Amino acid sequence: MTDSSLNLTAADYSLLTDLYQLTMASCYVGEGLAMKPASFELFTRSLPSDFGYLIAMGLEQVLDYLTAFRFSPEQIEALQATGIFNQAPPEFWDLLATGRFTGDLWAVPEGTAVFPHEPLLRIEAPLWQAQLVETYLLNTINYQTLIATRAARLRQAAGAEAMILEFGTRRAFSPQGAVWAARAALAAGLDATSNVWAALQLGERPAGTMAHALVMAIGAIAGSEDEAFTAFHRYFPGAPLLIDTYDPIAAAQRLAAGDRTITGIRLDSGDLISLSQQVQALHPAAAIFASGDLDEWEIERLRAAGACLQGYGVGTRLVTGSPVNGVYKLVEIDDIPTMKQSSSKATYPGRKQVYRQPGRDRLTLATSAAQPGEIPLLKLMMRQGKRCYPVESLAEIRDRTAANVAQLPDPVRALRHPTPYPVEIAPDLAQLQQSCRRA
Numbered sequence: 489m490t491d492s493s494l495n496l497t498a499a500d501y502s503l504l505t506d507l508y509q510l511t512m513a514s515c516y517v518g519e520g521l522a523m524k525p526a527s528f529e530l531f532t533r534s535l536p537s538d539f540g541y542l543i544a545m546g547l548e549q550v551l552d553y554l555t556a557f558r559f560s561p562e563q564i565e566a567l568q569a570t571g572i573f574n575q576a577p578p579e580f581w582d583l584l585a586t587g588r589f590t591g592d593l594w595a596v597p598e599g600t601a602v603f604p605h606e607p608l609l610r611i612e613a614p615l616w617q618a619q620l621v622e623t624y625l626l627n628t629i630n631y632q633t634l635i636a637t638r639a640a641r642l643r644q645a646a647g648a649e650a651m652i653l654e655f656g657t658r659r660a661f662s663p664q665g666a667v668w669a670a671r672a673a674l675a676a677g678l679d680a681t682s683n684v685w686a687a688l689q690l691g692e693r694p695a696g697t698m699a700h701a702l703v704m705a706i707g708a709i710a711g712s713e714d715e716a717f718t719a720f721h722r723y724f725p726g727a728p729l730l731i732d733t734y735d736p737i738a739a740a741q742r743l744a745a746g747d748r749t750i751t752g753i754r755l756d757s758g759d760l761i762s763l764s765q766q767v768q769a770l771h772p773a774a775a776i777f778a779s780g781d782l783d784e785w786e787i788e789r790l791r792a793a794g795a796c797l798q799g800y801g802v803g804t805r806l807v808t809g810s811p812v813n814g815v816y817k818l819v820e821i822d823d824i825p826t827m828k829q830s831s832s833k834a835t836y837p838g839r840k841q842v843y844r845q846p847g848r849d850r851l852t853l854a855t856s857a858a859q860p861g862e863i864p865l866l867k868l869m870m871r872q873g874k875r876c877y878p879v880e881s882l883a884e885i886r887d888r889t890a891a892n893v894a895q896l897p898d899p900v901r902a903l904r905h906p907t908p909y910p911v912e913i914a915p916d917l918a919q920l921q922q923s924c925r926r927a
Contacts, residue, residue, distance in 0.1 A: 496664065498552075502559050503566075505623040510567070513616040514576040517583060526615040527820040527839045528622065529607040530629055536810040540906025541601045541896060543640050543889055544608045545672045546632035551875055553624055554593060557617075559584040589617055593870035594854075596842070598675060598880065599636070599888030600865060601896060603909050606842045606851060607866060608633070608814065615821065622816045631665060632672040634812040638784070639676035640893050642802055645784040645791070645903060651799035653695050654681040655779060656807030669807040675885040678802075690882060697754045697777070697801075703733040714742055721748065728752030728777055737766055744770040754801070756780045761795045768796035775799055783809075784903050827924045836917055837924045841866055846895065852914035 496504065516522040535542060564584055567573060573580070591613020602608055608629055611618045639654075646652055654673040660666035670686035680695035681687050687694035698720055706716035717729050717739075731739040732755050743750050754777040755763050764776050778790065779801035787800055817835050818826050827837035839854040843862035850862065858864060869877040899907035 498556060499560065501553055501624060502557060502620075503563055504627075505620060507572070509620050509623060511572070513583075513620055514573060514580045516616050516619070517580040518577040522583060522616040523614045524822045525612065526618045526818060526822075527610060527612045528618045528816055529610045529819050529840065530625060530814055530816045531607045532602075532604055532812060532814050533833070534604050534813070536634075536812065538904055538906065539637060539641075540900040540902060541603060541637070541893075541909060542633050542812060543636040543676050543892070544596045544600045544602050544629075544633055545598050545636035545675060545885075546628040546630075546668070547595050547598045547609070547869065548879070549628045549632070549668070550595070550609065550625055551593070551869060551877070553628075554589045554621065554870060554873070555875060557589040557621065559587070561585070583616060587617065588873060589613065589621070589870075590873040591617055591870070592868065592872065594866045595869050596865045597867065597885075597888060599885040599892060601892040602842075602865075603849065603911050605836060605913075606849065606911065607840055609869075610819075610839060610854075610866065612839070618818075626814055626816055628668065630812045630814045632668050633814070634809070635669045635672035635807065636676035636889065637812070638806050638809070639673040639678050640889055641784040641903060642787065642800070642806070643677035643890075644893065644901060645787040646800055647791070650797075651775070651777070652678045653777075653799070653801045654678050654683070654806065655696075655801040655803035657681075657683045657686075657803075659804040660807040665807070671882075673806065675882050676889045677886055682801075692882070697728040697752070698730050700730065700733045700756075703730065707733075713739060714746075717743065726751045728754050728775070730754045730756060731767075732757050732763075736763055740767045740770045750774045752777065754779060760790055760797070761793045764790075764796040765794065777801060779803070781805060788903055825920055825924055827921060829925060834921075836913070836921055838917065838920050840917065847897065848910040848912060850912045850914055851917060853916050853920065856914060856916055 564581060591611055593609060593611060595609035596602060642652055654670055656669050657666040660669050666683055667686045670681040670683040671690060674681060674692060682694060682696040684694045702720060703713055703716040706719050707713045713734060720727060731753055736755060750771050752775045753767055753771060756779045760778050767776055775798040776796055777799040778797050781804055782800055782802050783805035790797060817828055819837055820826060820839055825837035828835045841852060841854045842865040843850045843858050844865055845861040893901060900909045
């Protein structure tokens with residue numbers, strides 16, 4: 489095996505899992521439990537610091553994964569060659585060779601605001617299937633939900649009219665992570681991504697400006713920074729110019745004295761408040777973009793201090809940061825409700841539904857009916873392994889995100905020290921949890 493073989497394709501995803509998923513599945517087979525009906529739910533126990541909500545994202549990739557779930561003969565041979573499964577029952581290999589995902593998937597649509605203990609999704613399937621898919625589901629849901637939530641908060645901080653571009657590819661934790669980050673950011677309200685492949689795959693137009701390297705390269709050969717600006721506009725008329733390679737105010741003054749119309753300027757460093765005000769005075773018709781380790785808190789600070797900025801490029805702090813710590817827990821096996829009782833990690837047993845009405849949510853059992861004015865959040869996405877929910881466009885998801893955030897009370901949407909959103913634990917669920925507790 490060489491390093492080049494570490495490039496993933498969709499066909500590899502069945503093995504993109506933690507070892508214990510496979511060892512547990514083998515044990516289930518040996519103990520006669522593999523085909524028992526089981527329900528697992530994916531949820532968070534808490535929110536990242538200073539987050540008042542999460543925006544669910546990643547469902548489309550989950551649906552693709554479950555639809556294509558299978559083990560190839562080569563993958564099975566590779567597992568057997570490890571020697572780890574020497575004592576595994578022969579039926580385990582038969583199950584992997586012929587098995588497909590045959591269960592049901594319930595989930596909240598992408599762009600839905602969710603809160604602690606509310607399921608983002610539920611898998612109802614034979615135990616071995618529901619167990620094996622855990623790692624991939626957590627990987628895509630946790631990461632894209634983080635990016636979508638940050639994007640929604642960035643949109644809130646910057647305002648509806650600001651242009652916000654996703655610049656995170658070079659800082660994302662992997663090429664796949666960069667693509668997922670671009671998708672989640674666009675779906676949650678950002679205007680464009682600089683990731684060319686992601687944008688084209690999503691039917692979007694990539695966006696970007698220029699780098700300091702062009703200014704330094706052409707300036708060094710031609711003798712001046714202005715020659716770099718002229719050259720760039722020769723091929724990309726009207727494109728934003730990055731003016732802070734050397735002295736941004738001097739560059740802005742020279743551009744203002746010229747005969748070209750400057751429609752866009754990017755500032756990537758320095759005192760963005762003072763610089764943007766001075767540049768705006770020199771170029772009142774230009775849109776001024778800021779970049780350089782921006783996040784929602786910094787954008788809020790810049791706006792409050794009077795920075796003259798019409799757009800933002802966000803990267804590092806969008807695609808990294810405090811994780812969404814979603815978990816995936818067994819809530820029912822063979823019609824028997826189950827719960828984890830560990831200190832500080834207790835869960836709610838049974839299959840659940842979230843009912844929402846303006847101003848509050850109600851977490852209850854899936855068998856409970858809606859009360860007047862409530863709507864159920866979890867919807868059936870797959871039935872017996874077949875997708876039954878339509879593919880949604882980024883525009884549809886973006887609109888849902890905006891509507892969900894707009895409906896939240898202002899204290900919940902606060903970027904600092906938000907007020908927790910009221911989620912009522914229904915009496916039937918509280919009673920079931922109490923009855924499942926073991927002395």
